[in-house]
Amino acid sequence: MPTINKCLFPAAGYGTRFLPATKAMPKEMLPIVTKPLIQYGVEEALAAGITGMAIVTGRGKRAIEDHFDISYELEHQIAGSDKESLLSGTREIMKKCTFSYTRQIEMKGLGHAILIGEALVGHEPFAVILADDYCVTEGDAVLTQMVKLYEKYQCSIVAIEEVPQGETYRYGVIDGQLEEDNIYRVQNMVEKPAPEDAPSNLAIIGRYILTPDIFDIIRNTPPGKNGEMQITDALLAQAKQGKVIAYKFEGRRFDCGSVAGFIDATNYTFGKQTEQVGDK
Numbered sequence: 001m002p003t004i005n006k007c008l009f010p011a012a013g014y015g016t017r018f019l020p021a022t023k024a025m026p027k028e029m030l031p032i033v034t035k036p037l038i039q040y041g042v043e044e045a046l047a048a049g050i051t052g053m054a055i056v057t058g059r060g061k062r063a064i065e066d067h068f069d070i071s072y073e074l075e076h077q078i079a080g081s082d083k084e085s086l087l088s089g090t091r092e093i094m095k096k097c098t099f100s101y102t103r104q105i106e107m108k109g110l111g112h113a114i115l116i117g118e119a120l121v122g123h124e125p126f127a128v129i130l131a132d133d134y135c136v137t138e139g140d141a142v143l144t145q146m147v148k149l150y151e152k153y154q155c156s157i158v159a160i161e162e163v164p165q166g167e168t169y170r171y172g173v174i175d176g177q178l179e180e181d182n183i184y185r186v187q188n189m190v191e192k193p194a195p196e197d198a199p200s201n202l203a204i205i206g207r208y209i210l211t212p213d214i215f216d217i218i219r220n221t222p223p224g225k226n227g228e229m230q231i232t233d234a235l236l237a238q239a240k241q242g243k244v245i246a247y248k249f250e251g252r253r254f255d256c257g258s259v260a261g262f263i264d265a266t267n268y269t270f271g272k273q274t275e276q277v278g279d280k
């Protein structure tokens with residue numbers, strides 16, 4: 001029995017940095033080359049042995065549900081042609097995974113979106129992927145690395161990376177005690193601190209493993225920065241009990257919630273794909 005069975009995808013945000021593209025289309029459906037961001041996320045969860053995909057959507061996000069479903073007309077149209085292979089990855093996912101959805105009616109922040117996901121994940125530890133953080137690795141995918149770590153530490157885990165000190169205001173930032181190489185026991189965390197107030201330059205990125213007590217903590221945590229329910233504030237309560245590990249993952253993250261990060265990810269991935277074609 002795998003320890004983590006479900007992965008939650010908070011995908012209800014407005015994606016305002018991508019307007020007008022995200023006016024009628026979910027940010028999570030923006031493609032890196034030909035595959036939407038959310039599919040990369042689902043593939044990462046699946047690679048970590050997780051088959052239950054729990055997606056928190058919102059208004060205007062129906063394309064996500066359609067993406068992980070059969071499109072009879074389209075599939076009939078390309079049946080027998082070489083284009084069929086372009087859908088094989090999506091079909092494989094649909095065969096192996098179950099998808100459940102719920103809607104966040106009011107966008108009150110990431111902590112709130114995770115709380116809305118409680119109905120889908122139940123009372124067990126679960127993973128969280130923010131699909132707009134697109135991660136690439138040479139070996140194990142980031143979530144696989146984290147699931148392995150969970151087996152050892154059995155507490156909440158956040159993925160971190162070093163960011164330039166001047167950019168701390170864009171992230172949740174941790175302070176912690178080094179436990180072993182690349183692994184910190186978190187003692188403090190601050191949401192979007194000004195560089196001069198940041199306890200370190202170790203920033204939380206969009207991969208988490210959370211223990212289910214987080215739901216009660218979120219419920220009892222007042223809104224934080226920008227009046228939103230911040231997951232960082234809830235995690236701080238767990239950290240104060242010594243129950244949060246921060247993990248400097250192996251790999252590279254692209255912030256595809258920003259236009260520059262999205263373009264970098266596209267160029268990187270297209271470069272890799274053309275390299276592979278060249279090798280054949």
Ligand code: UTP
Pocket residue numbers: 010011012013014015016017018027056104106107108109110112113130131132257
């Ligand atoms: P972001 O702040 O990066 O996403 O939230 P956003 O609000 O969609 O983007 P901009 O700033 O307007 O361009 C991080 C993640 O949390 C989800 C988002 O969908 C994204 O995956 N989120 C955020 C929710 O699901 N609900 C919320 O209320 C807020």
